[in-house]
Amino acid sequence: MNALLSRRSLFKVAGVAGAAAVLPLTGCGSRAGVGTDGVTTLRFMQNKPEVVAYFNQVIKDFEARNPDVRVVQDYNEGNFVPSLVRNDPPDVMTRGFAKETADFVHKGIFADLTGLPAASAIDPKAQELVNSWGRYGQDETSAVPFSLAAAGVIYNRDIFAAHNVAVPETWDEFVAACGTFKAAGIAPIYGTHKDSWTLRQGAFDYVTGGTLDVAGFFSRIYAKGAKISQDAPESFTNNFGPALPQILQLAAFAQPGAETKNYADGNAAFAKGQAAMYLQGPWALSPIIQANKDIKLGTFPLPATNNPADTKVRVNVDMVLSIARHTPRREAAERFLSYLLTPEVVNSYNQKHAAFSPLKAAPAVVDPQISGVAAHMAEGRYYQGAGTYFPPSVPMNNYIQSLVYSKDSGRFLADVDAEWRRVAERTAI
Amino acid sequence: MSTTLPVAQRDAATTSPEPGKTSKATRKGAGRIDPTYYWMIVPVLALFAFFITLPALVGVFFSLTNYAGYGDWKFVGLSNYVNIFKDPAVLQSYVFTFGFAVAATVAVNVVALSIALGLNARIKWRTGIRTVFFIPMVLSGLIVSFVFSYLFSNTLPALAERFGVTPLASSMLADEKWAWLAIVVVTVWQAAPGATIIYLAGLQSVPSEVYEAAGMDGAGTWRQFRSLTLPLIMGYLVINIILGFKGFLGTYEIIVGLTGGGPGMATQSVAMKIFSGFTGGDYAYQMANAVIYFVITLVISVIQLRLIQRRGVSL
DSSP: OHHHHHHHHHHHHHHHHHHHHHHHHHTTSTTTTBOTTSOEEEEEEOSOGGGHHHHHHHHHHHHHHOTTEEEEEEOOGGGHHHHHHTTOOOSEEEEEESHHHHHHHHTTOBOOOTTOGGGGGBOHHHHHHHHTTOOTTTTOOOOEEEEEEEEOEEEEHHHHHHTTOOOOOSHHHHHHHHHHHHHTTOEEEOOOTTSHHHHIIIIIHHHHHHHSOHHHHHHHHHHHGGGOOTTSTTSHHHHHGGGHHHHHHHHTTBOTTGGGOOHHHHHHHHHTTOEEEEOOOGGGHHHHHHHOTTOOEEEEOOOOSSOGGGOOEEEEEEEEEEEBTTOTTHHHHHHHHHHHTSHHHHHHHHHHTTOBOOBTTOOOOOOTTTGGGHHHHHTTOEEEOGGGGSOTTSOHHHHHHHHHHHOOHHHHHHHHHHHHHHHHHHHOO | OGGGHHHHHHTTTTSOSHHHHHHHHHHHTTTSOOHHHHHHHHHHHHHHIIIIIHHHHHHHHHTTBOOOSSSOOOBOTTHHHHHHHTOHHHHHHHHHHHHHHHHHHHHHHHHHHHHHHHHHSOOTTHHHHHHHHHHHHHSOHHHHHHHHHHIIIIIHHHHHHHHTOHHHHSOGGGOTTTHHHHHHHHHHHHHHHHHHHHHHHHHHTSOHHHHHHHHHTTOOHHHHIIIIIHHHTHHHHHHHHHHHHHHHHTOOHHHHHHTTTOSTTTTOOHHHHHHHHHHTTOHHHHHHHHHHHHHHHHHHHHHHHHHHHHHTOOO
């Protein structure tokens, strides 16, 4: 009897699973996804597992106002590419925007959001950060920004005050500040070189972004395709070469033994006041505060030249919103996306998570942890990190780590130029 | 079917006469192979074909295209294969992987054989000590390597500084020249118990009489080991070397946990390179790499099988 029961329930499970598998196939009509009770179920993929609670609340509020729509949150971004392979992407999604997402845009994965009324509230400068990567069909809007992160130098205000150091506005002042801390026996910068990505996002992106026209460089080298060589005017050697000594100088301000420390070590050590500065973005703020809630932090953009007017901040398009191009639930998806773009949702999210709102009418940022970069953000004095422009098949983090350890600039430039050409040849980027 | 026979026969009087027929048929065809064996093999074969062979063939197919893992693709012929041979990063990963596999095989077998000899001797608390030595085997490689990563990065440099051993004061993992050694050490720590078990089995199969005879002839311990133990357990040695080498060629998780392929590109194994194709939009290219690597391991396996057969050992 028992066996019979379990067998019957097994059939039931199999039946449900089978129906679930068949549903997306048959469900191409306009009424697809609408349950028998008239409720449309949207799948919402969200790229930040640490803010699940926030979006659960947003979804609850949205569902209260739209009883005919149910939203299911999926915060496992690893499901995204498999969902494309299955031809069943989530209806609405958030993603970080850089090379990888831009590739999806070029493949026509996302719906065109041009003319969506809610999108008109977005600051064109912020929208341009997305559009500059190339648009599908020349003029489509495949993604709208939701949250911008401004990465600079996180500093310990107490240590700065104790040694009478003001926030440096030129490279020379920065070097002098590092000298002051060193003389006082304090590590100027906490280095976490074991995690190679921290070198890329910190020393590499800050110096190249502050001294070069990164976006221009990459649009030229991408245009050149596989015809690139080391002595071409578009090559890394001829553009990044002059920045390398400064990158090495910056990396050398780290505490001794930085090669053995990773990002988690860095957050813990910086929270304990073991260094004056930390080359990290706002995502490091909350782990640091968690380790020491009394620490007073601030952020300033790294001055990479001696002209304060040149100083820019590294911006990360942390979250963009998109709709799947072929979703049969387009209307409900647009309603949900528009709700996400309302000032209450966007602004309160960004305020809560030490990020910047991309809306035209964003309230002034008063959070002392990031207010040091607010003016730069408001004036559009920012760049996207050079590291974000590389196709993922170029192991840039490893090359940068190698450069910092071996200090061999010649080899680094030759390697990166050669690797770029090989990838361009085989993928025709 | 035939497994239900005894029950069926017992109930033969009340049920249909069919079971009786079946039993007769089975008895008649005694020389035929019992279908049960097919029932044991066919599902596994089907699963293997569907989940291993078929995807592998799909991978071979896509290695001839420029497929990124999704989206459009077109045939590019053998150019992926040609490009692999021109890619110094891939070639470096081959050099590293083979060097590592050789070093790890030698080290694992030396260590495992020494441990097995020790554990086979009449020492105190032998069972307890054996258990301790086998613990690394049940731990996941990824966890082991995270723990060792901490030890290499923090504990070892701190100790070295205390005792003034300057070469060790900076982490081995951060040194492009020596990171491989740390990986070999952890691999040995994790792989030695498995090899030790095989050696122990071998040592226990050697009858004690041969040692008594050798002792009477005046052979010393080293002589006994070289001229008796080693030849008698040679089959086990060969098995360990072959299984070990094959396993170390696919090394992945320990490197991911310890160095992540760094510092720089110093410790990228072939398996890591291949896997990077899934995340890097380089799917087709790394599939070509995987096909090449498959052929290489296949050739090595065939050579090793030949060697085994010559030794009269069968796996």
